[in-house]
Amino acid sequence: MLRYTLMRLGIFVGCLVVVWGLVYSGIAPRGLGRSNGLWIVLLALVISAPISFVALRKERDRASEQIVRRVDRVKANLEASRKAEDGADEAARARGAQQEAEPGEGSAQQPAQGQVQGQAS
Template sequence: MVRYLILRTLIFVGCLALTWLLGLRDREEQLLAVVIAAVASLVISAVVLKPFRQQASADIAERVDRRVERKREKAARSDEAVEDAELRRPAGDVDEGGSDSDFR
């Protein structure tokens, strides 16, 4: 992701330098130069940096999948611990009313 960000910034700076070389140097033309550089770098980045963008997207998706899997495993372990605790409870641990003794 950092590599993509750096490359995109370099493309913008290159486009801005190109607009300066083409003659957009005056103070009144600076905003126009920045807008032209931004649009040009957007188009160039969309075409040239497509593999880097896809790789960054795949890396993010992989991290999200791993995080979801860890949460599922943690929930499963928690569920198993609750079931084990219920199985270890003695069978005679019930009140006359039929409710658990934990809820008196």
């Protein structure tokens, strides 16, 4: 991806130098008033875009394949994390259901104390 970016930047800089030379030699028109620098940059962008599109096709395809692989790897990692979290959640729910099904010592004593208090009054 970095290689593609640097190649595209190189094409732009090359176009910028050529356009700058053409404008200052009088072959290409100058911008209006003080907009000459902006005119040179915009013209270089317009010229470099189609050149990059055609010249860097193979490199762009390689970069997009790398991006697809990274996205697939991240999706797989997210899915694995989601499954692990779901498994832990199911285990916690199963423990909670098991504890509710088995009466504990504290829950058995509370009704007995209530009955004792009711008999005492």
